[in-house]
Amino acid sequence: MTATNHELDVRQEIPARRHELIFSTYGALAPGESFVLVNDHDPKPLYYQFAAEHTGQFDWDYLEQGPEVWRVRIGRVTADRASPE
Numbered sequence: 805m806t807a808t809n810h811e812l813d814v815r816q817e818i819p820a821r822r823h824e825l826i827f828s829t830y831g832a833l834a835p836g837e838s839f840v841l842v843n844d845h846d847p848k849p850l851y852y853q854f855a856a857e858h859t860g861q862f863d864w865d866y867l868e869q870g871p872e873v874w875r876v877r878i879g880r881v882t883a884d885r886a887s888p889e
Contacts, residue, residue, distance in 0.1 A: 813842040815873075826850065830862070830878060838879030840867065846874055854878070 812829050814822045822843075829839055841847060846869070854862050861881055868875040 810839040833880040
């Protein structure tokens with residue numbers, strides 16, 4: 805997975821806007837690219853949403869796990885790594 809060095813810090817965003825920003829950022833990635841999500845809580849529910857909507861098409865790697873800041877690298881996998889649905 806190639807990092808794009810893009811960081812998306814949603815800590816100052818209202819909760820209703822956070823997932824919209826995260827999914828639009830993910831949608832703009834080319835296969836093999838990623839971004840780092842910065843959040844003020846564990847985004848585990850977001851992981852489950854990715855798993856349901858993008859099965860086998862994303863990587864999720866915790867870089868920092870609280871208690872104040874969570875950082876997660878989220879990437880779009882390349883076609884040769886994607887799991888069949």
